[in-house]
Amino acid sequence: MILEIGTEDLVEYSFSVILVITIFGLLFGSFISMLVYRLPLGISLFNPKRSSCPNCKYTIKWYENIPILSYIFLKGKCANCKDKISIIYPIIEFTTVTITLLLFINIGLNIEFLTITLLFYTLITLSFIDFKYKAVPDYLLILALIIASFSANFDFQSALMFAGGFVILELFITYYIQNIKAKILKDDSLKDQVSLGEGDIPIVAIIGGVLGIKLALIGIMLSAFLAIIPAILNSFIKKDIETPFIPYLSLALLLVYLNQELIINSLTGQYSI
Numbered sequence: 385m386i387l388e389i390g391t392e393d394l395v396e397y398s399f400s401v402i403l404v405i406t407i408f409g410l411l412f413g414s415f416i417s418m419l420v421y422r423l424p425l426g427i428s429l430f431n432p433k434r435s436s437c438p439n440c441k442y443t444i445k446w447y448e449n450i451p452i453l454s455y456i457f458l459k460g461k462c463a464n465c466k467d468k469i470s471i472i473y474p475i476i477e478f479t480t481v482t483i484t485l486l487l488f489i490n491i492g493l494n495i496e497f498l499t500i501t502l503l504f505y506t507l508i509t510l511s512f513i514d515f516k517y518k519a520v521p522d523y524l525l526i527l528a529l530i531i532a533s534f535s536a537n538f539d540f541q542s543a544l545m546f547a548g549g550f551v552i553l554e555l556f557i558t559y560y561i562q563n564i565k566a567k568i569l570k571d572d573s574l575k576d577q578v579s580l581g582e583g584d585i586p587i588v589a590i591i592g593g594v595l596g597i598k599l600a601l602i603g604i605m606l607s608a609f610l611a612i613i614p615a616i617l618n619s620f621i622k623k624d625i626e627t628p629f630i631p632y633l634s635l636a637l638l639l640v641y642l643n644q645e646l647i648i649n650s651l652t653g654q655y656s657i
């Protein structure tokens with residue numbers, strides 16, 4: 385019977401699979417936005433079961449909780465008290481579904497897709513918590529590292545090398561800020577500043593392990609490049625030296641992961657179509 389499947393059937397099959405993957409991505413996006421809201425505040429994931437408005441405690445009905453769409457229909461306001469709902473939640477849902485589809489197109493439907501998607505779901509959660517609080521729960525970092533280690537080509541040696549390299553880099557930059565920059569700027573507050581967050585180290589290890597040495601180097605350079613403008617804006621406008629780095633590391637990992645063949649081919653000078 386398989387032989388009788390024509391091109392039209394294949395197109396239909398792909399469409400229905402893409403629809404299922406999209407719904408899967410949206411549902412997880414909604415779950416991740418709940419994690420980003422609840423985990424840092426220490427609210428249980430199971431109690432209350434249904435989300436409520438942080439302002440008036442109104443229990444949000446299921447049809448007011450449809451990922452992305454409900455935000456648009458409710459014009460970003462609570463259905464009961466009309467208080468503004470943060471745009472961060474539909475952004476998380478959109479990010480999650482987009483990444484899910486990109487990974488599906490890139491990997492196909494297999495165990496590796498599930499592992500890498502689960503890894504990126506954890507990284508999305510970490511990134512948005514990092515944006516909001518500039519600190520992330522350790523157990524999420526450990527979870528991300530464990531999930532990553534199950535990916536097909538995880539390179540433990542490269543993971544350890546990158547984590548170690550990053551610790552040394554952090555020591556140097558922190559020494560520079562606390563002892564040299566603090567003296568030059570005569571700013572005692574810099575004496576307690578650290579350069580890079582400890583939370584960045586497990587993410588760097590994940591990049592090293594998932595991408596392997598060569599691609600991970602490109603990933604780390606790309607993340608620094610992606611973070612440079614927000615970092616400059618932060619330190620000059622807000623006088624804040626701490627830029628959340630996990631979102632840029634995660635984005636760089638995604639970009640390099642999705643384009644690994646292209647990057648390897650350009651590095652070796654063998655362009656293939």
Ligand SMILES: [Zn+2]
Pocket residue numbers: 437438439440441442462463464465466467
């Ligand atoms: Zn409300």
